[in-house]
Amino acid sequence: MEQAFFLFVAVVATASGLAVVMARNPIHSALALIVCFVQVAAVFLLLRAPLLAVIQMFVYVGAVIILFLFVIMMLDVRKEIRTPFLKRWTAVAVTIVVLLAAEMFALLLLGEQWQTPSFALKSGQMSSVRELSIALFTEFLFPFEIASVILLVALVGAIILTRKETN
Amino acid sequence: MVPLSWYLTLGAVLFVIGIAGVLLRRNVLIVLLSLxxxxxxxxxxxxxxxxxxxxxxxxxxxxxxxxxxxxxxxIALGILVVLMRNNATLEVDEVTILKG
Structure with missing residues (x-):
């Protein structure tokens, strides 16, 4: 049952990921990416990480993609793009992609340790938000503070970047 | 139970699709979405x-x-808005302001 659900989610995620890359219109790309992110949230639920699934929905679907859609609608992307793919260096790029894919799938399919039963996923309850937050606020307090400073820098930086010169 | 290798394979497939988008697409918005x-x-x-x-x-x-x-x-979308305002292009191979 769970495997069937995972296969369904994985197929939809792969198809919408391909749609992100293949679509001509950036708006279609962004909408396909929303579908893909919802599937990834379902994968997080399958992995017993409900907090991450919720964060995925809120932050990615609710904030990041909506920001993208705002910017796409603000900029003028209506002019027909005749050549959506790069003209030069295509052979080099395709070679890099194929080599990388071959390497990753060779490691995944030939690697012994991913199939051993000792790595079998634990069944049972979801991981609790309480323990996750205790770890976040004790063991990972310093990275947490650094992340908040980075968010502040991004906030101020985005405002300063897009401000019009007033002189 | 779903084995671990399935999750890793899904991650690898999505990563390869994303890197194909970053390396092959011309529109900088789609490059960011692939990222x-x-x-x-x-x-x-x-x-x-x-x-x-x-x-x-x-x-x-x-x-x-x-x-x-x-x-x-x-930050990236801020840079993009400024770039669009100054240069009026969204194609990655036409943004060559940094080239001396």
Missing amino acids: ELMLNSVNINLVAFSNTLGGYQGQIIAIFVITITAAEVA
Whole structure:
């Protein structure tokens, strides 16, 4: 049952990921990416990480993609793009992609340790938000503070970047 | 039970799709969207390992990845708006202002 659900989610995620890359219109790309992110949230639920699934929905679907859609609608992307793919260096790029894919799938399919039963996923309850937050606020307090400073820098930086010169 | 290798394969497939978008597309918006896809596939791997090994570290690192992604998107879209205002192009091979 769970495997069937995972296969369904994985197929939809792969198809919408391909749609992100293949679509001509950036708006279609962004909408396909929303579908893909919802599937990834379902994968997080399958992995017993409900907090991450919720964060995925809120932050990615609710904030990041909506920001993208705002910017796409603000900029003028209506002019027909005749050549959506790069003209030069295509052979080099395709070679890099194929080599990388071959390497990753060779490691995944030939690697012994991913199939051993000792790595079998634990069944049972979801991981609790309480323990996750205790770890976040004790063991990972310093990275947490650094992340908040980075968010502040991004906030101020985005405002300063897009401000019009007033002189 | 879904084996770990399935999750890793899904992550690898999404990563390859994302890197194809980054390397092959001309529109800078779609390049950024493909970048988001790559970051998400890494998150799948992190959470899968976190679940398999029975700790919280992977999930916490995934939360940090999401945080940094939000910051990166804000800055990148700001740069894009300024670029569009100055240069009026969205094609990655026509943005050559840094070239002396």
